[in-house]
Amino acid sequence: MLELKLVEVKKPEDVNIILGQSHFIKTVEDIYEALVNNVPGIKFGLAFAESSGACKVRSEGNDANLKSLAIENCLNISAGHSFIILLKNAYPINVLNAVKNIPEVCTIYCATSNPVKVIIADSPDGCGILGVIDGLRPKGVENASDVAWRKEFLRSIGYKL
Secondary structure (H helix, E strand, O other): OOEEEEEEOOOOOOOEEEEEEEOOOOHHHHHHHHHHHHOOOOEEEEEEEOOOOOOOEEEEEOOHHHHHHHHHHHHHHOEOOEEEEEEEOOOHHHHHHHHHOOOOEEEEEEEEOOOEEEEEEEOOOOEEEEEEEEOOOOOOOOOHHHHHHHHHHHHHOOOOO
């Protein structure tokens, strides 16, 4: 029997997440190192669902609240070898390539500040992530004033000159 579930990621509005899949127990240490080595002052919590052996949720981080929330989300998602990172004082774009370049990281499902819902396939033996719903539906096509807003926004956060 297979059941489909929708799990909402819990996070404060000002927190970004990266949701992915990995395959080895050292994932939490390697992600920790990638984050602190790429963004000085980053605050984060991360959790990884081990899917063999003891099948524990492994966690690290330098912010107790984000670490606790990462653990809660990882348990709610409950998919083997999945990991979730909750970020403050950085954007996913600052660390995404470093995370993707970790040898045991297989997949990134999303990297966002939007509300996220995770589509889960639940079987008697375990759960797997089928995909994510990242944010809301499009509300139209940008016009000239939308383009001007986008360009100004990117400059205001320091990503364009």
